[in-house]
Amino acid sequence: MIRKLVLLVALVMLVLGAASVAAQEGEPLVIGLLVDQSGPLTIYGYELEYGFKLGLLYAAGVNPADYENDMDAALAAVTIAGRPVEVVVRDNASNADTAASQARELIEQEGAEILVGAPSSGVMTGVQQVALDSDVMLFAAPAASPAITGANFNANTFRICRNTFQDFLAFAPYATAELGSNFVILAVDNDFGRASAGAAGVLAGAGITFVSEPIYAPLETTDFTPYLQQVLDSGADAVLPIWAGDGSVTLFQQIAELGVQDQMAVVAAFNSNDIVAVSDPSTIGNISWIVYHYSFPENEINDFLVEGYRAVYEDNPDLFSECSFATAQALAQAVTETEGDTLPESMIPVLEGMVFEGPKGTYAIRPSDHQALVPMYIARLNNLDSEDQQFYELLATVPANQIVPPVLLAEDVAAERLPLDEAFNAMIAEMEG
Numbered sequence: 001m002i003r004k005l006v007l008l009v010a011l012v013m014l015v016l017g018a019a020s021v022a023a024q025e026g027e028p029l030v031i032g033l034l035v036d037q038s039g040p041l042t043i044y045g046y047e048l049e050y051g052f053k054l055g056l057l058y059a060a061g062v063n064p065a066d067y068e069n070d071m072d073a074a075l076a077a078v079t080i081a082g083r084p085v086e087v088v089v090r091d092n093a094s095n096a097d098t099a100a101s102q103a104r105e106l107i108e109q110e111g112a113e114i115l116v117g118a119p120s121s122g123v124m125t126g127v128q129q130v131a132l133d134s135d136v137m138l139f140a141a142p143a144a145s146p147a148i149t150g151a152n153f154n155a156n157t158f159r160i161c162r163n164t165f166q167d168f169l170a171f172a173p174y175a176t177a178e179l180g181s182n183f184v185i186l187a188v189d190n191d192f193g194r195a196s197a198g199a200a201g202v203l204a205g206a207g208i209t210f211v212s213e214p215i216y217a218p219l220e221t222t223d224f225t226p227y228l229q230q231v232l233d234s235g236a237d238a239v240l241p242i243w244a245g246d247g248s249v250t251l252f253q254q255i256a257e258l259g260v261q262d263q264m265a266v267v268a269a270f271n272s273n274d275i276v277a278v279s280d281p282s283t284i285g286n287i288s289w290i291v292y293h294y295s296f297p298e299n300e301i302n303d304f305l306v307e308g309y310r311a312v313y314e315d316n317p318d319l320f321s322e323c324s325f326a327t328a329q330a331l332a333q334a335v336t337e338t339e340g341d342t343l344p345e346s347m348i349p350v351l352e353g354m355v356f357e358g359p360k361g362t363y364a365i366r367p368s369d370h371q372a373l374v375p376m377y378i379a380r381l382n383n384l385d386s387e388d389q390q391f392y393e394l395l396a397t398v399p400a401n402q403i404v405p406p407v408l409l410a411e412d413v414a415a416e417r418l419p420l421d422e423a424f425n426a427m428i429a430e431m432e433g
Contacts, residue, residue: 034092
C-alpha cells in the first residue's frame with residue numbers, strides 16, 4: 001500500500017512537472033489589460049491599449065504591416081519565451097471597485113498571469129492589493145501618483161511610466177528662471193491630484209514658495225469660477241493646474257475667460273493631442289513640460305511606434321502611448337529572461353535595475369521602489385491647428401538621470417530596500433545626458 005502511494009505521488013509530481021514545462025513552452029500567456037474606455041479618462045485608456053499592443057509586437061519582432069495592419073492577426077503571431085500571448089481588455093471607467101473586481105476576474109476566471117493598467121491612480125492603488133493577494137505581477141501604466149511606488153509600494157508592482165515628481169523636476173529650472181517664485185496649486189480632488197500636489201513640493205528645492213495650501217476641485221466640476229477666484233485672490237506669480245482627462249478643456253477655457261493669464265503665469269503640463277487641439281488660443285506660446293509627443297524622439301523604436309500606430313489605428317501615438325509601449329517592452333524582456341516563468345519571485349529580480357532602450361531613449365528601473373527613470377521634454381505650444389498635430393517646438397530633452405524622483409517608501413520599508421539602489425545609483429550617475 002505504501003509503495004502504491006509513493007508511486008502515485010511520484011506520478012502526480014511528474015504530471016505537475018510536465019504541466020509546468022508546458023506552461024513555459026506552449027501555454028498561452030494571458031495578460032489582463034485594465035483600461036478606461038467609457039469614463040473620465042477614456043482618451044488615456046485608448047492610448048494605453050494601443051501603445052501596449054504595439055509594444056508587444058515590437059518586443060516580439062512582429063510587424064503589423066505583415067498582417068495587413070490587422071492588430072488581432074498581428075497579436076496572434078506574438079510569442080514570448082515560446083508562449084503565445086493573449087491580451088484580455090477590461091474597461092473599468094476609472095471606478096476603483098469595478099477595477100478591483102475585474103482584476104480578480106481576470107486572474108481567477110481568465111487565467112491572467114500579469115496585470116497592466118490603468119489610467120486612474122485611484123484605481124491602481126486598489127488593484128495593487130489584488131495583485132499582491134493573488135501573487136501576480138502588476139505593471140502600473142500610466143497612473144502617475146507617486147503613492148503607487150511610494151506609500152502604497154508593494155514588491156509585485158512596477159511602473160515604467162513616469163510619476164509626477166519627474167514632471168516637476170524636469171520643469172523646475174525653467175520655472176524658477178522665468179516665472180517668479182510664488183506659486184499656487186489648483187488640483188483635482190482625487191488620489192492623482194492630491195499626490196501630485198504633494199509632489200509639487202519638490203519645486204521648493206528650486207526656490208519656489210507656495211502661497212497657500214492647494215485649492216482642490218471635484219473631478220466632475222464644470223464651473224471652475226469659485227476655485228479660480230481663489231487662485232486670483234492668492235497673489236501668486238503663477239498657478240499650477242493639476243488636472244487630467246476631458247475636464248482639462250473646460251478648466252483652461254474658463255482660465256482664459258476669467259483672464260487668469262493676465263494676472264499670473266499659467267503653468268500646466270501639455271495634454272493629449274486631441275485635448276490640446278481644442279484648447280483656448282490664449283495658450284499658444286505657453287512653455288511647459290510634456291511626457292511625450294510623437295515628433296520629439298528620433299530613434300528606430302519611436303519610428304516603429306509612430307508608423308504602426310498610424311497604420312493600425314489611423315492616428316498619431318499620444319501622451320501615454322509611449323509609456324505603455326515601453327511597459328510591454330519591459331514585460332516581454334523580463335518574461336524572456338525567466339524563460340516564460342511569470343511568478344513574481346522569478347520576474348522581480350530581473351526587472352529590478354533593468355535598463356533598456358524605448359521610444360524616448362534610455363529607461364532604467366530603480367530597484368528599491370520599482371519606479372522607472374525616464375526622459376522628459378520641455379516644449380513651447382506654437383499652434384492649435386496643425387493637421388498632423390505638430391503643435392510644439394521642442395526646447396529641451398531632459399535625460400532620465402537628471403530628473404531622479406525621491407524615494408518615498410515608508411520608513412521601515414526604505415530601511416530594507418534602499419541598499420538595493422547603491423550600484424544602480426552609481427550607474428545612473430555615470431549615464432551620459
